[in-house]
Amino acid sequence: MPETINVTIDKLGAQGDGIGEHEGLPVYVPLALPGERVTVSITEKKRGGLYSQLVSIDQPSASRREPACKHFGSCGGCQLQHLNTDYYQQWIRDRAGLALSQHGFEDVTILKPFFAPVTSRRRAAFKVHKGGSGVILGFNAKNSHQIINLSECPVSSNSIMQIIPALKRVLDKILPTRSVATVHCTAASNGLDILVDSNLKLGLEARELLAEFADTHDIASLHWQQDGFMDPVAIRREPVMDFAGVKVPLPPASFIQVSAECESEMVKHVVEACKGYRRVADLFCGIGTFSFPLARDHQLLAVEGAQAAIQSLELARNASAAQGVRLKQIVTKHRDLFRRPLTAGELTGFEAVVIDPPRAGAQAQMTELAKSTVERVVSVSCNPNTFARDARILADGGYILDRVLPVDQFLWSSHLELVGVFTR
Ligand SMILES: C[S@@+](CC[C@H](N)C(=O)[O-])C[C@H]1O[C@@H](n2cnc3c(N)ncnc32)[C@H](O)[C@@H]1O
Numbered sequence: 001m002p003e004t005i006n007v008t009i010d011k012l013g014a015q016g017d018g019i020g021e022h023e024g025l026p027v028y029v030p031l032a033l034p035g036e037r038v039t040v041s042i043t044e045k046k047r048g049g050l051y052s053q054l055v056s057i058d059q060p061s062a063s064r065r066e067p068a069c070k071h072f073g074s075c076g077g078c079q080l081q082h083l084n085t086d087y088y089q090q091w092i093r094d095r096a097g098l099a100l101s102q103h104g105f106e107d108v109t110i111l112k113p114f115f116a117p118v119t120s121r122r123r124a125a126f127k128v129h130k131g132g133s134g135v136i137l138g139f140n141a142k143n144s145h146q147i148i149n150l151s152e153c154p155v156s157s158n159s160i161m162q163i164i165p166a167l168k169r170v171l172d173k174i175l176p177t178r179s180v181a182t183v184h185c186t187a188a189s190n191g192l193d194i195l196v197d198s199n200l201k202l203g204l205e206a207r208e209l210l211a212e213f214a215d216t217h218d219i220a221s222l223h224w225q226q227d228g229f230m231d232p233v234a235i236r237r238e239p240v241m242d243f244a245g246v247k248v249p250l251p252p253a254s255f256i257q258v259s260a261e262c263e264s265e266m267v268k269h270v271v272e273a274c275k276g277y278r279r280v281a282d283l284f285c286g287i288g289t290f291s292f293p294l295a296r297d298h299q300l301l302a303v304e305g306a307q308a309a310i311q312s313l314e315l316a317r318n319a320s321a322a323q324g325v326r327l328k329q330i331v332t333k334h335r336d337l338f339r340r341p342l343t344a345g346e347l348t349g350f351e352a353v354v355i356d357p358p359r360a361g362a363q364a365q366m367t368e369l370a371k372s373t374v375e376r377v378v379s380v381s382c383n384p385n386t387f388a389r390d391a392r393i394l395a396d397g398g399y400i401l402d403r404v405l406p407v408d409q410f411l412w413s414s415h416l417e418l419v420g421v422f423t424r
Contacts, residue, residue: 016079076142099384122187184253188239191220251308277351341365361386370397
């Protein structure tokens with residue numbers, strides 16, 4: 001029998017769990033809020049803490065509200081729909097402040113956070129399972145491989161949500177019972193890009209069904225990936241993104257900022273922070289979210305590790321004049337910036353650097369930047385902890401962190417983006 005205890009929740013942790021205390025140990029309680037008195041059953045004791053499941057809320061917080069989605073609580077996609085807006089917005093701000101203070105940044109200006117609107121998420125990877133009673137499709141439950149069969153998702157874009165019933169029907173016809181797949185859906189500027197990742201080899205009939213599905217629903221492109229081989233099943237038009245008026249081809253399932261509104265806000269801050277600098281480097285540039293807006297006014301070096309992404313950027317750059325867009329020079333480099341960061345010497349002559357690494361951050365590259373003569377660094381990050389860790393490297397190298405913009409791109413989740421502006 002699991003142990004059942006009563007706890008008072010003192011605070012919200014970085015993953016969105018309520019945290020209380022029992023016999024000197026922290027107790028982590030998903031879906032509980034500060035000030036609440038709750039009954040929980042202990043599920044696990046690890047790393048000096050007690051992990052638990054909420055049994056009942058005996059004294060609810062005044063900051064609690066009805067979640068926006070019926071799957072909230074079981075679906076692992078969102079952690080914070082039960083907070084009222086004021087409390088949630090304050091938590092986002094505090095989360096940025098806490099990560100910064102853990103690395104010695106106490107008095108940094110944290111700007112008013114920007115929040116993704118509902119239905120603005122234009123990229124999602126859904127898990128699929130075909131069982132005896134058909135296909136289920138959705139996100140995993142928290143800390144579990146169980147899939148929550150989605151019938152609504154208030155954060156995902158309408159174009160993605162509207163395709164789900166038909167997608168499930170076609171996958172139901174194709175997938176054998178007891179099989180799994182992952183479906184990556186991206187709402188590009190000119191339609192949906194879908195990539196199905198499965199270990200099933202496509203037969204002729206399945207291919208025809210998918211092609212018909214793509215035609216009926218005006219899907220821009222549909223790939224089937226098996227054992228790493230990407231099969232272009234239906235390419236009805238090349239999916240593209242529009243960055244500062246430049247049409248950039250989107251490789252299947254590649255990275256884009258998940259909300260167009262958050263992307264615009266981040267681009268605005270990045271461009272503003274680079275004003276007045278002539279030569280700019282955009283590191284971890286992807287397909288050019290920041291590169292093209294920057295290249296309207298600055299000579300640019302764009303560096304990226306994914307070959308398909310940098311090739312898209314190059315194609316778009318080469319076609320931009322014909323599209324009537326005037327850009328300054330863009331030089332590209334395909335390079336692994338973890339293993340071979342741009343050295344301080346290579347950065348000589350660059351006045352500003354924009355850096356937007358994956359969640360792991362960019363310790364090696366920041367170490368080189370800290371030794372460089374670059375005057376302005378704009379650090380864009382999807383992980384406040386690695387952002388703050390890397391910011392410390394820059395600060396120890398003589399940079400001052402002027403301001404930080406929190407961008408809540410994954411609404412109601414514990415993910416948070418930060419844009420930090422540093423000056424030497
Ligand atoms: C957070 S995304 C940012 C992309 C782009 N700045 C944007 O906003 O669309 C991080 C990028 O880093 C790239 N990347 C990951 N590991 C890398 C590495 N070791 N070296 C260079 N680029 C890498 C990914 O391919 C991805 O494009």
